[in-house]
Amino acid sequence: MEGSTDERLDFGKMGFGCKHYRRRCKIRAPCCNEIFDCRHCHNEATGIFSNPFDVHDLVRSDVKQVICSVCDTEQPVARTCTNCGVNMGEYFCAVCKFYDDDTDKEQFHCDDCGICRVGGRENFFHCKKCGSCYSVSLRNNHSCVENSMRHHCPICYEYLFDSLKDTTVMKCGHTMHCECYHEMIKRDKYCCPICSRSVVDMSRTWKRIDEEIEATVMPEDYRYRKVWILCNDCNDTTEVLFHIIGQKCNHCKSYNTRTIAPPVLPQ
Known part of the structure; x- marks a missing residue:
C-alpha cells in the first residue's frame, strides 16, 4: 500500500x-x-x-x-x-x-477489572470491594456490595460487568442498567429489585401515608391489633399497630415494610 x-x-x-x-x-x-x-x-x-x-x-x-x-x-x-x-x-x-x-x-484498560472500559481513565476509579470501576463522583460516596457488578441486571438480565450499556449504583449499593433503572422509576417502582430497599427519597410519600392513616379509622375489631414487621429500608424488626393502608417502621419511619407475623389481639 x-x-x-x-x-x-x-x-x-x-x-x-x-x-x-x-x-x-x-x-x-x-x-x-x-x-x-x-x-x-x-x-x-x-x-x-x-x-x-x-x-x-x-x-x-x-x-x-x-x-x-x-x-x-x-x-x-x-x-x-x-x-x-x-x-x-x-x-x-x-x-x-x-x-x-x-x-x-476514550477507552482504557483497567488491570483490576481485567477488561477495557470506556469514558476516560481520569473519570473512573476501581472500587476494590465492589470489584468494578465506578465514576469518580462515587468515590467514598456509595454503599459497597462485594462483586456488585458481577451479576445480571435484575430487569433485563444482561450480565453487567462487561455490558456495553451504562450502569448505575443505587443507594443500597446494588447495580443495574441506567435505562432499566429509569424505566423502573417511570413505572412507579421505587424499590431495589434485589434487596427491596427504597432507591429514592420517599419522605414525601411517607408523609402522605401518615395523613391517609390518620384520616382512616380502623374497625373496632382491628383498632388495637398488632403485627410484627420487617423494614426493607433499615432491616429493623418491630411490633406495630396493624393498619390496612400500611405499617410504619418505628426506627426509620418508612412504610417500605413487610408483615412477618399476622395481626394479633392485645392480651
Whole structure:
C-alpha cells in the first residue's frame, strides 16, 4: 500500500466493523473456529443459529487469530496488519485482544477489572470491594456490595460487568442498567429489585401515608391489633399497630415494610 506511514496506518479508519465496534479486523473464535466481527456478534449468533445445547460466549482474551478487513489476511493478534500495514484498531489492547477505531469513547484498560472500559481513565476509579470501576463522583460516596457488578441486571438480565450499556449504583449499593433503572422509576417502582430497599427519597410519600392513616379509622375489631414487621429500608424488626393502608417502621419511619407475623389481639 503506497503513501506515508500515517496514511497507511489510517487507511480505512471507521470504514469497517459492525453495530458494536468500528474496527478493521474480524476475529476467529477459538471456541468454534468461526469468523465474526466481534465477540458480541459471536455471542448473538450462537444464541440464534447454533445447536441449542452448544450455546456459548466467546472469551475475548482467548482470541489468537484476526483477519484484516482491508486485505483479508489472517494473522496472530497485533495492532498493525502484517501484510498491508494498517492499524486494525486505532485503540488496541493486547490483553483483551480488543480493537476499536472510535477513540471518542476514550477507552482504557483497567488491570483490576481485567477488561477495557470506556469514558476516560481520569473519570473512573476501581472500587476494590465492589470489584468494578465506578465514576469518580462515587468515590467514598456509595454503599459497597462485594462483586456488585458481577451479576445480571435484575430487569433485563444482561450480565453487567462487561455490558456495553451504562450502569448505575443505587443507594443500597446494588447495580443495574441506567435505562432499566429509569424505566423502573417511570413505572412507579421505587424499590431495589434485589434487596427491596427504597432507591429514592420517599419522605414525601411517607408523609402522605401518615395523613391517609390518620384520616382512616380502623374497625373496632382491628383498632388495637398488632403485627410484627420487617423494614426493607433499615432491616429493623418491630411490633406495630396493624393498619390496612400500611405499617410504619418505628426506627426509620418508612412504610417500605413487610408483615412477618399476622395481626394479633392485645392480651
